[in-house]
Amino acid sequence: MKRARIYHRGRDIWVRVSQDEQSLILPNGSSIPATAAQWLPPVVNGAAVYALGLNFADHNKELGFAPKLATPLIFMKGGNCFVGHEGDTPRPADGNQMHPECELVAVIGRPAHNVTEAEALACVSGYTVANDYAIREYLENYYRPNARVKNRDATTPIGPWIVDAADVPDPQALKLRTHVNGELVQDGTTGDMIMSVAELVAYLSRHTRLMPGDMILTGTPQGVHFCEPGDIVVTQVEGVGRLVNHLVAA
Template sequence: MKLVRYGAKGKERPGALDADGTIRDLSGMIDDIGPAALSPESLARLRETDLQSLPSVAPQRLGTPVARSRKFLAIGTNYRRHADEAGMPHPAEPILFTKAISCLSGPDDDILLPPGATQLDWEVELGVIIGSVARHVARADALAHVAGYCVVNDVSERAYQLARGGSWDKGKGYDSFGPVGPWLVTADEIPDPQALELFLEVNGTMMQGGSTADMIFGVADIISYVSGFITLEPGDIIATGTPHGVGMGMTPPRFLAAGDKLRLGIGGLGEQNQTVVPDAR
């Protein structure tokens, strides 16, 4: 099942895609696609729904496919070829950092270029959305805690991230640095999260192409590991790392500028399209 949230920012409504790709309104069944809607029991009820019987919705803006997430976590340097291009050793344990909840944005919303930013970079990633509480979870049980999967662009300002001291977080959390969606694809439709193809284009030129098979730590490893440090709750989002081809790894480096257009996606999980615009607020 493909779940969406549609409408103006801050006023999104819950929906699902039918077999023809038409959005069907779920607001008569659930108030939103928030933590309560992501439980295994709730998702089972939604899967039994005859979507054709629900009102159709005209194409419009999509928001993040999950509401009221309490945590937006991410894993760094988690693809072998990406580690190699960055000249970094393959980590012995997952590198964990946080993206600010305030950076979440819709899959096609503009990316804001912060004033004075010089090293804005892209990272297509597989996102994992938690559906049930995970605390000290064994690897063998980890995927049972997944509600679904989505596309994430882990937008990063590399100078903020790497050249200004402290943690990575301040290079990862600016407003609009967390496009998520277009859909939450429920876990039953993704039998193997380690067999998904990812891509990202800038201005029509392919920059990233890879497979989740290249992950150093797979989804089950990540959930098991993170749940030993942080209790994972329904609605939490984990971005699981990016394949090779980021701007920082090019010779010379290539960073985003105002007017650049991105297209990115993952097989079976949909595509995002964004334009970089100066933050004039």
Template sequence: MKHARIKFNNQIYAVTVNEDLSVNMPDGSILKEKEVQWLSPSEGNMFALGLNFADHATELAFAAPTEPLVFIKSKGSYIGHNGHSWRPDNIHYMHYECELAVVIGKTAKNVSKENAWEYVRGFTLCNDYAIRDYLENYYRPNLRVKNRDSMTAVGPFIVDTQDVQDPMNLSMKTWVNGELRQSGNTKDMIFDVPYLIEYLSGFMTLQEGDMIATGCPKGTSDVVAGDEIIIEIEHIGKLRNYMLSEHEYFEHRNK
């Protein structure tokens, strides 16, 4: 089953989603994909992985890590399906990142790899935009790189764990204006999902609704205002959003 959060007539609803992306409202009515505003399907903390695919590390000219490189993204950076992100003025390079996001289903502390899947509610997609201008000499994604308003697209929905047979073997793709730019597979993660849950829960408590964005494969490229970006992960779905200029974004937000 697919679970989403949407806004309609200024009210927020938890809904289930059909194959055509229509949504089932609590009153029994059905609304089409474009009739609602899609929100991030979860509002928990996001623990995001840097360089969790060796080929992506290589394209950024960094060595593959020997321990997870993890940073936190705040919910103020989240946007939903069909939402608008933006490219700040006076930067040289901003790229997308197609990532599998794992949604935690219950409080997790000191969880072993063997039991890790018991703590996963399901999966969603994350397009973790990065402004490469502000990367430091090693891969340190400070707030200006990764945590700006509306620069983390999440959604459209959460797919239940039991509906994804092998989450560690899913194809991953990104299209920009219909052109395939990025392609990979979750099997190529350096640190897989059970390892990450064991690692993170070993020194902190993961809460229900928290998400782990597990990194992207090689194939990142610059995006500019006017671009349509779609990421897709096999058996999870597609997540679309649109890139605006800085002026267009704040004009749109202030309407």
């Protein structure tokens, strides 16, 4: 099953997505075409959102880093930075090195505290897609992503929906792709992740209690491609979803 969050008739609501992904089923049982939806980020209010940097060996090599860090690079994201499917993301006038980053997102479904790797995936209720844009001009330190890079308004498209974990048998065997105006610019697999989804959940749960609705953005594969206002960016995770975003001038 897939669940999405939309704005409909003055209300923020959660809906089910039809099997063919063409319709959205409202709480009252009626439906609307998916193409008519005003998509919102499928993020629960008050949820903690964790993000990973340098968690793909091929991307680390591309940037000139060793394949594996001694400890994971984890940072937090605020709710203001998210925007839904088909939304607009502003590119700053001086952001000439702004590039998309396709990421698998794990959604926590039950409290997780000090869980083992073997227990970790049972705490994941679903998955979604994020495009965690980076702006290289604003990056002060790869090991300390600052707010100008990773917490700007509407610079992290996420969605379109959350797919149940039961429908994603192996989160470490998914293709990730990004297209800009139809051109393939990222082509990777979650099998190249340094810390798997299970490892990340277990690691974080040792330091903080993960709660239902919390999210973990798990990192991005290689493929740095600088974007311009007017570009249409599509990030896709196999078996999870296809997320469309429009870059506009800030």
